[in-house]
Amino acid sequence: MSQALDVLGGLSAELFLKEYWQKKPLLVRNAMPELTTLLEPSDIKELALEEHVSARLILQKGKTHDQWQTKNAPLNAKDFKKLPQYWTLLVQAVDQHSLELAQMWEKLSFIPQWRRDDIMVSYAPQGGSVGKHFDFYDVFLVQGYGERRWQLGQMCDAQSALVPNQPLKLLQDMHVEFDEVLHPGDLLYVPPGLSHYGVAENDCLTYSFGFRMPNVASMLDRVSDQFADTDHFKTPVVDIARKNPSAMGEISTDEIEHLKHALMHSLSHSDCFNDALMQLMSEPKYPDNIPDADPLALDELFEIAEDGYQIQLDPASRLLYRQIANQIEFWGNGEKITVANDKARELKSLADGQTLDLNQEILSSAGIEYVLDLINNAVIMLIPPQDDEDLL
Secondary structure, eight states: OOOBOGGGTTOBHHHHHHHTTTTSOEEETTSOGGGGTTOOHHHHHHHHTSTTOOEEEEEEESTTSOEEEEEESSOOGGGGSSOOSEEEEEEOOGGGTOHHHHGGGGGGTTSOGGGEEEEEEEEEOTTOBOOSBOOSSEEEEEEEESOEEEEEEEEOOTTSOBOTTOSSOOBSOOOOOEEEEEOTTOEEEEOTTEEEEEEESSSEEEEEEEEOOOOHHHHHHHHHHHHHTOGGGGSOOOOOOOOSOOOTTOOOHHHHHHHHHHHHHHHHTOHHHHHHHHHHHHSOSOGGGSOOOOOOOHHHHHHHHTTTOEEEEOTTOOEEEEEETTEEEEEETTEEEEEEGGGOHHHHHHHTTOOEEOOHHHHTSTTHHHHHHHHHTTSEEEEOTTOOOOOO
16 A cells, blocks of 8 residues: 655555646645744845845735835845835745755655756745736645745636736736635645635745746757757758649648658657757756865765765756666766666665765765766765754
8 A cells, every 4th residue: 555645644645646736736734844943034034145046025015015016136135124014035946055955855755856946935924925826837835934824716827817017927816716824834735727825924934845847948949959969960851752743832731741740750769859858857947056066086085985974966956867778877967977777776866865875885886986976066965974954
């Protein structure tokens, strides 16, 4: 029988994926109690002022608070003076600045790493909001500090009516079908397209665990780059089998279909397509958050191994893999490494989110040179013994 998960209110991952994922919302009380004391509003405000941090201030103005303004990073201390009564601070990728928060992804490990976006944290005083809206991605909203009231409504799409002349994509109408207050530790899963509206009941922090999917335009753009760099695809397409003369200015439906078939055949039968997608999905969203690594030699790695170090995937980096015959193809931050099956055990464990002790067993493994290469490229990070995991 599948394991019941506390984070899903006792549902198994299989049942959640079948009944709820990308279909309908799920409310779970006290799903992540670890987040209730992890961060406070002052932590988020301080982080928002740091260099390279992506943050936004959302301000509600006007007599009826229906005039919205946004201020994007870089933010400074002056931005937090003379604020209106209602406002919200959004800070992206907070998991890339706190190892303790990054470890919370393990609670949602039934969704693969390549689908992850980041963990955004929103802070708002009482009444603060970002309006009635919808997103094109999956999100798990977890209340950390304080309370927030959430209303859910109808499913929306790109044709849904929006409020004109506002800096935010706000819905004109929302038909409320769910109305609940989330307390510290509570979780609300919201599928793509579902309208939602959150208002702070008091000073509160909300964690948004976002999961992305690539759009067709991004995939085509990346694939076209790969094809353009491959000489094979610069050879002209073979002409259609011509039986009758054609009008000089006409291109027929058969000719269009012939060209389309040639393009689709190349997409379906070329490693360029696979490489393009793996590169796209393994690229970090916030590369500025990846620290500069101090290059290590193998003997130096052996030397510090006796000091109790651990290794794990850097929270700002991505490491994905796929099986190809008797090899495994790894993609770390957009770069490919092909590894034989018998040398891939540690890398697979790291890509799957495990933290490994840097001990003699790992150092004597067949794939240690690949581990070292990823450490030197800041895909894998070294954790000193008894290190304070919270980097805020």
